[in-house]
Amino acid sequence: MIIFDSTLLPESVPESFLQTSSGLTCDGVPIAGIADAVGTPVYVYAAGAIRQAYQRLDTAFAGYPHRIHFALKSNSTLALLRLLRELGSCADANSVGELQVAERAGFTPEQLVFTGVGKTREELAYAVGRGVAAINAESPGELDRIAEVARALGKAAKVALRVNPDIDAKSHPKISTGMKVNKFGVPIEDAPQLYRERLGTPELQMVGVHIHIGSQITSVEPMVRAATALSDLAIALKADGVPLEHVDLGGGLGVSYDGQPVLSEADYAEAVLPALRRCGLPVVLEPGRSLVAAAGVLVATVVDIKTFPGGRRFAVLDAGMTELIRPAMYGAFHRIVPVAAVEPGTADETWDVVGPICESSDVFGRDRALPPLRVGDRLAILDAGAYGAVMASNYNRRLLCPEVLVDAGGWAIIRRRQTLDDILALEV
Numbered sequence: 001m002i003i004f005d006s007t008l009l010p011e012s013v014p015e016s017f018l019q020t021s022s023g024l025t026c027d028g029v030p031i032a033g034i035a036d037a038v039g040t041p042v043y044v045y046a047a048g049a050i051r052q053a054y055q056r057l058d059t060a061f062a063g064y065p066h067r068i069h070f071a072l073k074s075n076s077t078l079a080l081l082r083l084l085r086e087l088g089s090c091a092d093a094n095s096v097g098e099l100q101v102a103e104r105a106g107f108t109p110e111q112l113v114f115t116g117v118g119k120t121r122e123e124l125a126y127a128v129g130r131g132v133a134a135i136n137a138e139s140p141g142e143l144d145r146i147a148e149v150a151r152a153l154g155k156a157a158k159v160a161l162r163v164n165p166d167i168d169a170k171s172h173p174k175i176s177t178g179m180k181v182n183k184f185g186v187p188i189e190d191a192p193q194l195y196r197e198r199l200g201t202p203e204l205q206m207v208g209v210h211i212h213i214g215s216q217i218t219s220v221e222p223m224v225r226a227a228t229a230l231s232d233l234a235i236a237l238k239a240d241g242v243p244l245e246h247v248d249l250g251g252g253l254g255v256s257y258d259g260q261p262v263l264s265e266a267d268y269a270e271a272v273l274p275a276l277r278r279c280g281l282p283v284v285l286e287p288g289r290s291l292v293a294a295a296g297v298l299v300a301t302v303v304d305i306k307t308f309p310g311g312r313r314f315a316v317l318d319a320g321m322t323e324l325i326r327p328a329m330y331g332a333f334h335r336i337v338p339v340a341a342v343e344p345g346t347a348d349e350t351w352d353v354v355g356p357i358c359e360s361s362d363v364f365g366r367d368r369a370l371p372p373l374r375v376g377d378r379l380a381i382l383d384a385g386a387y388g389a390v391m392a393s394n395y396n397r398r399l400l401c402p403e404v405l406v407d408a409g410g411w412a413i414i415r416r417r418q419t420l421d422d423i424l425a426l427e428v
């Protein structure tokens with residue numbers, strides 16, 4: 001569940017980010033020092049938090065054959081992909097761009113699954129040519145196009161059909177994907193026929209079944225229903241003679257944006273494994289958010305303070321919906337905390353924290369309890385490691401901001417700030 005930001009909540013910080021006497025730190029490194037050196041806005045990621053999240057998920061599924069394919073759409077900065085690859089992760093790509101970025105980060109084609117509604121013929125040809133572990137096919141038409149491009153290349157393609165089970169993920173409607181009103185996959189009841197029909201197509205190796213019902217899922221019930229539907233279908237297909245090698249449960253495990261406990265990786269595994277055990281096939285997981293969200297913060301500087309009659313106070317930041325669109329797009333709640341140390345005993349005030357973009361949806365948080373703010377103060381927007389930097393834009397000709405990775409007590413810029421020349425280089 002995404003929490004709408006209308007309530008005053010005490011803003012605590014996740015483990016890697018601690019408020020200390022030297023201000024907010026990332027795995028012990030003061031964030032103010034990074035902001036001094038790099039400027040703001042800037043994304044700061046904690047390598048330690050990514051490692052811990054990966055280990056938690058891997059451990060939760062340790063008793064069952066599984067592969068973790070990190071969903072690049074949540075964050076595909078090369079340094080983070082390399083970190084995840086070294087941990088043993090594989091990758092889930094949603095476009096030819098993501099496939100190529102994954103390869104540049106060192107993933108081999110056998111470590112990639114290729115998902116996505118509306119893959120072009122060129123994208124399919126690229127994936128078939130490279131020999132990815134599975135193309136998660138979206139429709140009967142796409143199965144035909146995969147077969148055609150494979151035939152032209154003289155290859156066989158490994159395919160998993162994405163099924164739509166008509167299950168409500170009980171998440172935000174904009175990120176729910178498993179219901180009949182959504183554009184994703186094929187109706188699950190059509191799947192057996194589609195598999196049977198394709199068994200005679202030599203260019204298609206129907207190696208898997210794929211499901212993904214949505215993102216930021218925080219209750220077990222939809223997860224269990226999805227795993228059950230997936231497993232039941234796999235059992236039926238095996239009985240039909242389909243030589244399945246895996247089932248793919250997609251991503252979707254939610255994180256806590258408000259600091260309250262949510263479904264853990266262990267709860268998730270415990271909930272879905274009984275269903276998966278019935279089919280006995282290795283499971284592919286496609287987590288994005290749960291591996292990287294809590295590992296990143298967006299650091300910004302207050303550039304203006306405004307007060308309105310009636311007492312509404314605005315802190316205007318140098319970051320906005322162009323850097324982090326989730327609050328504007330989904331009404332998503334992100335905790336906001338000061339970067340500098342706060343004098344003990346300082347009374348909080350009520351602030352609206354907004355961006356500089358000419359859109360009234362450009363609001364990071366309303367009615368937030370924060371210490372008195374002045375121009376030049378810095379704030380950190382928490383849990384911004386997933387669907388943050390990747391969804392940034394050049395709207396208002398704003399430059400994509402840099403990204404910094406903190407690891408082993410040091411830090412490095414892993415993506416520099418964009419320049420105007422970078423953008424204008426594309427224009428004639």
Ligand code: LLP
Pocket residue numbers: 071073074092115116175212214215216250251252253286287288289290326330386387
């Ligand atoms: N697999 C498939 C097929 C997906 O469509 C997605 C996410 C994932 C895996 C990864 O899901 P995760 O584990 O991250 O929940 N921009 C939105 C989220 C969109 C998710 C799209 N699909 C947000 O900021 O909340």
